[in-house]
Amino acid sequence: MDFNDSPDEAAFRAEVRNWLSANGQRRTRPDEAFGEGLDEAAKLALAKAWQAKKAAAGYAAITWPREAGGMGGTAMQQVIYQQEEAAYLVPQMIFEVSIGMGLPTVMRWAAPELKARFLRPGLAGEEIWCQLFSEPGAGSDTGAVRTRAMRDGDEWVINGQKVWTSSAHFGDFGILLARTDRDKPKQDGLTMFIVDLKAPGVEIRPIHQMSGDSEFNEVFFTDVRIPDQYRLGPEGGGWKVMLSTLMQERLSVGGNLPTDLHRQLIELARICVWDERPAIEDARVRARIADAYLDQQGVSLIISRGLTALSKGKTPGPEMSITKLVAAKAMQEISSFAMELAGPEGLLASEVLGGNWRYLQRLWLGSPGARIAGGTDEVLRNVIAERVLGLPGEIRTDRNVPFRELDRT
Ligand SMILES: Cc1cc2nc3c(=O)[nH]c(=O)nc-3n(C[C@H](O)[C@H](O)[C@H](O)COP(=O)(O)OP(=O)(O)OC[C@H]3O[C@@H](n4cnc5c(N)ncnc54)[C@H](O)[C@@H]3O)c2cc1C
Known part of the structure; x- marks a missing residue:
């Protein structure tokens, strides 16, 4: 293992330190939190202002290509930035799903006009993204998602429920994993969509936690309409799209x-x-x-x-x-x-x-x-x-079984 910066890494670290000391506010106590004493709306506004500044300097997505609003830098530069930023009072979690999961999925799978529409506002914190995968019966086993997406001409109609959706109560858009075919085996009948969380038929109910906070939510969909243009990847290809999202999470x-x-x-x-x-x-x-x-x-x-x-x-x-x-x-x-x-x-x-x-x-x-x-x-x-460790995989009894036979609800 090599614990030291290379000369290029040291130069980048110095640049980041200069930028943070000119633009950020250093933490003065270990327990000091971003936006202490502010209500949620004021804290969100402060967080968005910080994210806009960070995006303008290129630090919002260091490894992304420049044409997508990033810096075209290396993963190591991203880590260096995070190490230096840790000493500053910056928003935690608010943009994590946007930058870590939602937007990378859009960047990889959306049509060029959608990338042009969503990437820059997302990086700048003007729009906040959520990840709508988990459901009451589908957490670790994401392939068991039941939320339905039925095609209606050039649109899809969504009905169902998600749960544990972080940030949805102040979110704008989400990546939504839904079932488009119940006759295929469970992982083959899924499709990924972009969903507008302000669309008619979306109901968001915050979950009250024991800490007193409400960081995640139940999200209900009743006849919510999504244009086919908002589909990410092919119909029935949602599992592959989801794996690409989770890979991003694991690379962190x-x-x-x-x-x-x-x-x-x-x-x-x-x-x-x-x-x-x-x-x-x-x-x-x-x-x-x-x-x-x-x-x-x-x-x-x-x-x-x-x-x-x-x-x-x-x-x-x-x-x-x-x-x-x-x-x-x-x-x-x-x-x-x-x-x-x-x-x-x-x-x-x-x-x-x-x-x-x-x-x-x-x-x-x-x-x-x-x-x-x-x-x-x-x-x-x-x-x-x-x-x-290369041990044998779990025994799966649901492989090649149509989802309809697994889910009798
Ligand atoms: C703080 C927080 C934030 C979250 N944010 C989001 C979000 O933004 N979007 C989203 O979609 N989801 C989110 N989640 C949901 C999270 O992804 C799920 O809670 C997680 O995947 C587990 O699913 P589950 O709660 O349904 O538990 P289950 O999958 O039902 O698991 C129940 C128990 O069974 C065990 N188990 C399950 N499968 C196996 C197996 N194959 N082998 C051995 N043991 C097993 C589990 O370890 C657990 O102990 C969040 C959760 C938390 C706690």
């Missing part, structure tokens, strides 16, 4: 686990009292902090291995699934240990506990979701077993 090798959580645990263990002594004096507490440090180092080394591959112009392989698997579990264990440190008071809101707890408490509340989103632990283990 950014830092998944913060690297300074052990420091925060040390600070908290100094102020918490266990058996009338500072908790840090307890050997079991110190051992847990050491475990947290080792987890962080492990994740960071796997990421470095992916970065070394990127830096040499190679594509990191499915072994990057290991990063997400280990990082999400470690995030949950570390933040849950922080809550244990606080004892019964750990259940209080962070405003009552004090600012030191805010970040770890948010991680704790968000970590179960992290173990599900982008592939559950079990599904990632299957990927590692089959594609990294």
Whole structure:
């Protein structure tokens, strides 16, 4: 592994640092969040203003070709930008689906006039994209999608329900996986579309989470009409289009686990009292902090291995699934240990506990979701077993069976 920047990478890093220090706002505390104290509308407006600035400088899509609004740069430059931006107060998640999944799918599969229509506004944050794949009966098994798309002349009529759709409550467009043929085996009867989330018949219901936030939604479609021009890829080719979207998601090798959580645990263990002594004096507490440090180092080394591959112009392989698997579990264990440190008071809101707890408490509340989103632990283990270790694949009893026979609803 090579941990150092090449001369070109160092020059790019210097450029990024200059641009960020001239245009961004540095974080002053680890728990400081973008748009703190603002309501959702004001935060969204601030996020859009930042994204517009970033797109104008070419940093919104570093690896994209220039004609599509990108910088024509390398994957390593993208990683360098992310590493530097991490020290700044920038919006998290709002544009992640647009730039990471929605727009790359449009870029790969849409007709030229649609690319001209959608790519630039999306990159500049003027329009926000969602991913409408999961349904109540189709999560890990995306091939089981039931939402119907029926052809009607030059249009398609959509009926059905999606769930867990991140950002749909302020989204503008989505990539929608729908069933166009129930007589074909499940993966062959799917088609991908662009859907306008403001179209008549689209109803978006935010899901209230235990953190108090509502980041994702149920989305209902009742006789929603989509022009055939908004179809992405061939009719019945939705599975292949979806795989191209998920490949984009898996190629993301950014830092998944913060690297300074052990420091925060040390600070908290100094102020918490266990058996009338500072908790840090307890050997079991110190051992847990050491475990947290080792987890962080492990994740960071796997990421470095992916970065070394990127830096040499190679594509990191499915072994990057290991990063997400280990990082999400470690995030949950570390933040849950922080809550244990606080004892019964750990259940209080962070405003009552004090600012030191805010970040770890948010991680704790968000970590179960992290173990599900982008592939559950079990599904990632299957990927590692089959594609990294070369073990036999899962036995599939639904192959070559018409979807109509699998779904009797
Ligand atoms: C924070 C968050 C954001 C999300 N955002 C989006 C979004 O924007 N768009 C979208 O379309 N979806 C989104 N999702 C949904 C996510 O993709 C699904 O939750 C995920 O794929 C799991 O599907 P499921 O919830 O239906 O669980 P299921 O697939 O029903 O799984 C239930 C359990 O069975 C296990 N399991 C399933 N299949 C196997 C198998 N083959 N082998 C072993 N075990 C298995 C799972 O690991 C899990 O423990 C989001 C989810 C979260 C948590």
